[in-house]
Amino acid sequence: MKLAVLPGDGIGPEIVAQAVKVLDVLRRDGMKIEMEEAPIGGVGYDVAGDPLPEATFKLAQESDAVLLGAVGDWKYDTLPRDVRPERGLLRIRKGLGLFANLRPALLYPELASASTLRPEIVSGLDLMIVRELTGDIYFGQPRGITTLESGEREGLNTMRYTESEVRRIGRVAFDIAMKRNKKVCSVDKANVLECTEMWRQVMIEVAKDYPEVELSHMYVDNAAMQLVRAPKQFDVVVTGNIFGDILSDEASMLTGSIGMLPSASLDANNKGMYEPSHGSAPDIAGKDVANPLATILSVAMMFKYSFNDEATYQRIDNAVKKVIAAGKRTADIWTEGCTKVSCSGMGDAVVAAM
């Protein structure tokens, strides 16, 4: 299998380096893994004037899966919008057709104290947010800032979904629910937005093919509340791009250890891009203190979703669990009584546990 490795900005290179150590173990054990690195985000702009250089996109297209670190750094904030790091991310998602973003929010029992929520509210939390990633107001036309006749400016974006876009993300959510607790909660704002009224109708249709799965609907404002009030009521949550952006970040913060949370972005054939849920954290970049576990767990997800290799997924996942159980902690999740380790130290610990 061929992997495109895109370290990106900020802490991207150091966390990806630890994930590569994990891949090296698998290689040593006989797996045929080819890896090639390429620049993306601010680094892409630095070397090629483009946050998604042509060659990087080509490499990603030709690979079986993509491992991404993170993009973005304050130093690029003044660049024109079209060449800012985020644009590289949005373009690779769209260009590869990665419409299904899976973001688990899972609380490791040993890390319960990292959550700002009371332990009884979050202990055992294990939910999966399925976010549509290539449609909605992120990509809808028309868009832009124009000057009206009155002389004042107007900003405009368009929320748009077609039935087939909703249906395919719906199927992903229901398929995942079948392997979990068979509950899908579809989040919309159908009482106000026609676009999401259609979303709800299509979800109801999709549900007919999954008689074992229980479908519920929730307005996005209520979902934002319920995640705080009783997050364990959810199994799989499926929603559009912008609501998913907001709710998946809220959900991951419930665990208090966002440094532990991986994500997958899949196309129609389960080719995918895998990246930590957290950002590029330029403030701690280069200091070897970042938490590489979300990136390592993203590699685990890669085996599960793109390579259908549950055994390797389990092997990596168990190694991470062992390291956590042994009390090893990077700074972000460290508490009294645990052993503080560096980013590379954590990578080594996972390798040892494998």
Added chain:
Amino acid sequence: MKLAVLPGDGIGPEIVAQAVKVLDVLRRDGMKIEMEEAPIGGVGYDVAGDPLPEATFKLAQESDAVLLGAVGDWKYDTLPRDVRPERGLLRIRKGLGLFANLRPALLYPELASASTLRPEIVSGLDLMIVRELTGDIYFGQPRGITTLESGEREGLNTMRYTESEVRRIGRVAFDIAMKRNKKVCSVDKANVLECTEMWRQVMIEVAKDYPEVELSHMYVDNAAMQLVRAPKQFDVVVTGNIFGDILSDEASMLTGSIGMLPSASLDANNKGMYEPSHGSAPDIAGKDVANPLATILSVAMMFKYSFNDEATYQRIDNAVKKVIAAGKRTADIWTEGCTKVSCSGMGDAVVAAM
């Protein structure tokens, strides 16, 4: 002063009845308050086939302020979109030009245990969400569900803001911050949506007129996280209609006692509509168990914002604090050791404390 009293659906009538008791006390003490009731929401549909009957809107227009209970009930869920209870709410907001929605999230020390967050994270929480209420994707044209040439349906909504719309809500937020801790956090998604890029630019301009106020910017996904991680970092949060819908509900749930939270929706002359932040709760309607304090505190806000009468605001607010301190609790906020009271019992207790 003339008030339009719109009880609405579900628990609306019973909570509004308690707020009216409070107004009656002020009347007995010599204040000239005229009140007139009218139907809105599902009740409006029942009596006049319209969730905002002509006569109700006229009354609201002619009044100095509007007191609203809540709208919505499952039994109206199958009605055509145009006559559903929510439409009445959206139309009265737009029709009266109530562009500034103020939603405080405040934690009463005695109710800290109602929060799902750890006490140290939320104790002393006191933030104000200023949500734009008559623009954005709620009202933007074009909108609707159409059939494409391919035969499949497409749902569409439009996010739209003009400079002047952003400027006026910005000024409201900064004015409020001047009377609080002089911090405004403007929430947008400027890295993806041009509409909110313009929003950010205008906020920066508005800030120039308020040199004492510190302006910061936050992406909406990060704001959803930060509200869970460290909500006390915020003083005033200003944002658009849809992001404000989501974040204000999330913020109110942080307190765990949404039955305590009032809201105000103001026009350019501080004429306003006042209503509890919570909904119509049809499941407990008519049982005399709802918490009327959010509605009573909405009356307090009415005196502060529409009638510039800080003394009456304080009088009502203090009465509520006294009742809470005395251990009186409706079912939603009751804990061991407190005295459980009914909806009307709570209204009577506030009246007695005044």
